[in-house]
Amino acid sequence: QVQLVESGGGLVQAGGSLRLSCAASGLTFSSYAVGWFRQAPGKEREFVAFISSSGGSTNYANSVKGRFTISRDNAKNTVHLQMNSVKPEDTAVYYCAARSLWNSASYSYSRSYGYWGQGTQVTVSS
Numbered sequence: 001q002v003q004l005v006e007s008g009g010g011l012v013q014a015g016g017s018l019r020l021s022c023a024a025s026g027l028t029f030s031s032y033a034v035g036w037f038r039q040a041p042g043k044e045r046e047f048v049a050f051i052s053s054s055g056g057s058t059n060y061a062n063s064v065k066g067r068f069t070i071s072r073d074n075a076k077n078t079v080h081l082q083m084n085s086v087k088p089e090d091t092a093v094y095y096c097a098a099r100s101l102w103n104s105a106s107y108s109y110s111r112s113y114g115y116w117g118q119g120t121q122v123t124v125s126s
Helices: none
Strands: 003-007 010-013 018-025 032-039 046-051 058-060 068-073 078-083 092-100 120-125
Touching: 003 092, 018 032, 018 092, 018 120, 032 068, 032 078, 046 068, 046 078, 058 068, 078 092
Parallel strands: 010 120
Antiparallel strands: 003 018, 018 078, 032 046, 032 092, 046 058, 068 078, 092 120
16 A cells, blocks of 8 residues: 655754655655655644655645755655754744655645555744
């Protein structure tokens, strides 16, 4: 079956960096676009970043643009989220999600993603 497994979360000081990874199995990874979403306590899940199936197109939420970078390695079925200059407001559980490359819904629409990981906690201390 399809599995997405996030890793790399943890505790980091404000201004520091963290690299999240999402390892996929059970699907033809190069046929799926991937998004990162996050959910802070008491808040709704929100879009963070998107990468197309080929890796040729990326998009970011305004709140992370210029600080976070999404990338993928289709040979290793892995997507990464490099988080630099992190802020306390980046504290959340981070989820990766995958959807077919043919899905034309907005990349920030969480319900357009059919597969989700369990999430990894990121905590930024001030």
